[in-house]
Structures are given as C-alpha cells and as structure tokens.
Amino acid sequence: MRRIAAIAAAKAAAALSQRLRVGGGTALPGLLAEWIDPNIVPEMARRLGEGSVIVTGTNGKTTTARLLRGIVRAAGLRVVANRAGSNLMRGIAAALAESAGLGGDFAGARRLLGVFEVDEATLPQAVRALRPRVVLFTNLFRDQLDRYGEVEHVAAVWRDAVFALGRSATVVLNADDPSVAALAQAAPGQVLVYGVEDTSRGIDRLEHAADARWCSSCGGELAYATVFYGHLGHWSCPQCRAARPPSRVVATRVEPEAEGTRVAIAMPGAEVSVGLPLMGLYNAYNVLAAVAAAVALGIDAEATERGLSSFTAAFGRQERLTVGGRRVQVILAKNPAGLNEVLRTITADGQQKDVALFLNDDIADGRDVSWIWDVDFDLLAGKVRSLTVSGNRAWDMALRLKYAGLDSLPQVEERAAAALRRALRATPEDATLYVIPTYTAMLRVRALLARWARRPAFWQEG
Structure with a gap:
C-alpha cells in the first residue's frame, strides 16, 4: 500500500505542477514519493530488466545522458530517465514513478534500462540505491564551491562511491582528466577508458584557471604534451611516472563544421563517424563519453551510429x-x-x-x-x-x-x-x-x- 500511495501521489503532483505551469513535475513528485516510501528508488530500480546507468561529472551530464538515451533506443531498448535534468535523488524517484504503473511495475520491464543523470555530490546515494551496471564520469571542474567545496573533496567523494560498487559494475572514465582517470584505482570491477587522440585542436600549455595541476598519487606537478581545454589533455607525472591511461574508445578525428562538429570514434572492432548539431571540443567529449558507455553496455557500432544521428540538442x-x-x-x-x-x-x-x-x-x-x-x-x-x-x-x-x-x-x-x-x-x-x-x-x-x-x-x- 505504501508503494501504491507513493506512486499515486507522485503522479498527481506531476500532473498538477504541469497543469498549473509551475514546473515540469520533476522534483516535487519525487520528494513526495520518497517521503511516503523511503525505499521507492532501490525497490523500483531492481525491477528494471536491463539495470541502470549513472552519468555524472561537472559539465556535460545532460547532453551525454541524452546522447546515450538515443543510442539505447536505437539498440531496441526502452528507457527510464530523469530527462529534464532533475539530478538529485528526488529526480530519479520522480522518473521511476512517472514510468511505472500504480503497483510499481513497468510495462515491458525486461527490455527497460534506466539512464540517470546524477549530481556530483549525490553519487554515493545514487550508487547505493540503483546498484548500477555502468557509472560514467565526464570530467571534474571547479563548480559551486560553496556547495561542493574544492575539487579534491569531490574527487574523494567519488572515490568512495566507486569503491562501494559491486564487481559486476563497469566504471567508464575520461583518460584526459587526471582526477577522473585516477578513479580506476578504486574500482573493484571492470574499467573502460575513453579519450581524444586527435591533437590538432590542442595547445601546449594549461589554462591559467586549470583545476588539476598536481598528481593525485604523489603531489608532483603534472606535465602536458597537449591540452584540449581546462586541464583535459595528454598528461603525465614526471615525478612518479603516472600517466594518462590508454583508451579503448578513442576520438580519432574532431572537425568543426558550420553549426556543429563531426567526430570519428574508434571503438573495439569498429569505428563510427557522426556529425552533430553541437559546437565545441567539449561536446566532442560528450559524444565520446556516450559511445564509451554504449560499449560498456554491449551495444554495437551500428546501433550507436544510428542513435547518434538522430540527436537534437537538449534544452539550454x-x-x-x-x-x-x-x-x-x-x-x-x-x-x-x-x-x-x-x-x-x-x-x-x-x-x-x-x-x-x-x-x-x-x-x-x-x-x-x-x-x-x-x-x-x-x-x-x-x-x-x-x-x-x-x-x-x-x-x-x-x-x-x-x-x-x-x-x-x-x-x-x-x-x-x-x-x-x-x-x-x-x-x-x-x-x-x-x-x-x-x-x-x-x-x-x-x-x-x-x-x-x-x-x-x-x-x-x-
């Protein structure tokens, strides 16, 4: 009865919010559902036949999750997602309640995958509740210092969350971000790494506002052969010999176009090439991250390319x-x-x-x-x-x-x-x-x- 009441309250709140034009019903319904049934997220997540994927990081979460949803649908799966970007636990609860029947069951649950964008600080809670198949990290930049603290604090929170994953979970990491790449050391299961190999868009020095100048292993100053943006690039530590790890999913070519970007990506056994209505190297990383998550899910290159080709930009x-x-x-x-x-x-x-x-x-x-x-x-x-x-x-x-x-x-x-x-x-x-x-x-x-x-x-x- 508690589950039925929670879902009914969430659905009613979402409908009322949208009818009154006071919001999209992406947060309040989840808050109500969790208040009525505190276990609603873990219990309903277990009913997703294909499990779930978490997408987290400072920048690019919404676009990367949207790209991944398109790929997943092209592979013939159905998706439950907090697609409006409400990325705290309340947003996940609202998405699950919206997609379920009043009894908490999902239509076609066997072919249903959760793709959830998750706030950086919410990751530990989301990992415990969802027990995801895949956790994808985009990047780690300084952001909302009064809320998150310095990047080192966020990195420590992420390490603890990765360490708490089961051995069956795959962690997908950005090789070009030293803070993200270092999470591989905490992963109990498989790690899949992605990165940009096309250095034609890079420069030879860090930006003055770069957030990762020091090695997370020994504290030595990092050296960069190529910098793409921020502190993302081909890095190494001269002091302890730590270095950017080899990538399994690689952007071999990134070409600006009139109103977008063309990206060629090598994945195990195949290559995809797609033009997207997104400008900037940072969006090439978003595409690359989504493809890497698709590889972790076992989705083939044909479905991946088909899913990317139908992409349209997310709101804002x-x-x-x-x-x-x-x-x-x-x-x-x-x-x-x-x-x-x-x-x-x-x-x-x-x-x-x-x-x-x-x-x-x-x-x-x-x-x-x-x-x-x-x-x-x-x-x-x-x-x-x-x-x-x-x-x-x-x-x-x-x-x-x-x-x-x-x-x-x-x-x-x-x-x-x-x-x-x-x-x-x-x-x-x-x-x-x-x-x-x-x-x-x-x-x-x-x-x-x-x-x-x-x-x-x-x-x-x-």
Whole structure:
C-alpha cells in the first residue's frame, strides 16, 4: 500500500505542477514519493530488466545522458530517465514513478534500462540505491564551491562511491582528466577508458584557471604534451611516472563544421563517424563519453551510429530557436572551464557576435560568483557587436567585463524579459544571438524564449 500511495501521489503532483505551469513535475513528485516510501528508488530500480546507468561529472551530464538515451533506443531498448535534468535523488524517484504503473511495475520491464543523470555530490546515494551496471564520469571542474567545496573533496567523494560498487559494475572514465582517470584505482570491477587522440585542436600549455595541476598519487606537478581545454589533455607525472591511461574508445578525428562538429570514434572492432548539431571540443567529449558507455553496455557500432544521428540538442545546451526573425542559441555555462570553452567556440571564426550573458546566484547556481574573474572574457575583445548582461548579479558581471579590455561596456538590464528584448533588437535579422546563462537563469530565459518561439516546455522534450 505504501508503494501504491507513493506512486499515486507522485503522479498527481506531476500532473498538477504541469497543469498549473509551475514546473515540469520533476522534483516535487519525487520528494513526495520518497517521503511516503523511503525505499521507492532501490525497490523500483531492481525491477528494471536491463539495470541502470549513472552519468555524472561537472559539465556535460545532460547532453551525454541524452546522447546515450538515443543510442539505447536505437539498440531496441526502452528507457527510464530523469530527462529534464532533475539530478538529485528526488529526480530519479520522480522518473521511476512517472514510468511505472500504480503497483510499481513497468510495462515491458525486461527490455527497460534506466539512464540517470546524477549530481556530483549525490553519487554515493545514487550508487547505493540503483546498484548500477555502468557509472560514467565526464570530467571534474571547479563548480559551486560553496556547495561542493574544492575539487579534491569531490574527487574523494567519488572515490568512495566507486569503491562501494559491486564487481559486476563497469566504471567508464575520461583518460584526459587526471582526477577522473585516477578513479580506476578504486574500482573493484571492470574499467573502460575513453579519450581524444586527435591533437590538432590542442595547445601546449594549461589554462591559467586549470583545476588539476598536481598528481593525485604523489603531489608532483603534472606535465602536458597537449591540452584540449581546462586541464583535459595528454598528461603525465614526471615525478612518479603516472600517466594518462590508454583508451579503448578513442576520438580519432574532431572537425568543426558550420553549426556543429563531426567526430570519428574508434571503438573495439569498429569505428563510427557522426556529425552533430553541437559546437565545441567539449561536446566532442560528450559524444565520446556516450559511445564509451554504449560499449560498456554491449551495444554495437551500428546501433550507436544510428542513435547518434538522430540527436537534437537538449534544452539550454546549444539549443536553437527562432524569435522575431532572429536565430537564438542558448548555451548553459556555469563555471570557468565551461564558459571559457563556450567563448572560445563562438568566437573561433573571428566574426562579430551578439551576446547576452545572464548571471544568477541562486542555490542551484552557487552563491559565490567570484568564479567569473577566472573567465577569459578578453576572448570577446574586438568580436562583439552587441553585449547585454542580466540576472540578479548583472552588475557583478558588468564590473568583470569592464576589466576585460572590451571595446565598449555592456548594456545592463536586470529583468530577464527586458534584457532578451533589448538583445534581440540589437541583433541583425541575419545574425545569431548567443544567450549564455547560468543554470537558474537558463530555466527562466529558456521559458521566455520557448514561449515567444512557440516551443514546448523543456520537460515535454525527449
């Protein structure tokens, strides 16, 4: 009876939230379900015939999970997922309750796989509750310091979670991130490693804001033969001889295209090549991570390529809309490594850009916004036609931009709707407005733009 009550309450709360347009029913239903039945996640997860996959990391979780879902469906499996990005335990509970019948059973459970995006700090709870087949790690960057603490603390939390996995679980790791690659030492079961081999997009030195400069084994300073972005690259420790591990899933070629990226990936016994509507090297890593997880699940190359070819961008992650005759692209950025790569990507062609930056400091963003001083906003110098800043910390962003050496100061408008209208007016009809928000600002601006563009709410998309 407790299970039935929990699922019924979750379904009712989700329906009411969506009907009243106060949200997508992705968090509150899960909170209610867990309050009524604290064991709902582990009990229902055991009914998933194909088990579950956890996708975690600082950047790229939502896009990587979305890519993986497409591959899984192309392989003929059905998916349960927290597809709207609610990545705490409440989001997992809500997703399970939404997909189940009132009795807690799943239709076609034998061919059902859970693909769950999981918050970095929530990983230990998720591992205990889900007992996943695969845990995929994307990267580890400084993010929300007031919530997570320094990257070393997050790495320690992840090591404990990996150590607690069963021997049947496969851990999928990014070879190019020293902090992530080091998790192999804690894994009791199989480890599958992925990395980028195409060095044509790399540079020969670390960025000033890099988060992994020191060897996790001996504390010595790491050396890099190639740096792709942040601290991701081909690394080694001259002091203890630790080094980037060999990868089983490899990006052999990464080529920028007009509005996306083409990636060639070598996997055991096969190669896939796909063009995706995602710009930037960081998105090549997301594709590579999803393919590596597919390999860990035993999905073949044909299904993998077919699944990738049907991909569309997730809400706020390079999502494209048309508003008032202008093209708009919304690109979430929430930490120095991520925003640096976004700026580098959109300015790579040297053309004049129209940009709107939204900075919030709500709990989901992190209250401490000092990270913006580690962002290389000078990348915009000489390449911006119009620049608007907004959000509840708009003036902090305006101050930071004053010291970036730009040709002119930004227009400041704290109200999101007014800021978007101002930015759209300043954007020529044949140009693209790049909207770059932090997380909670993204939810607000995406809702406004979707309404103006007559697009569905984010929780209604795949």
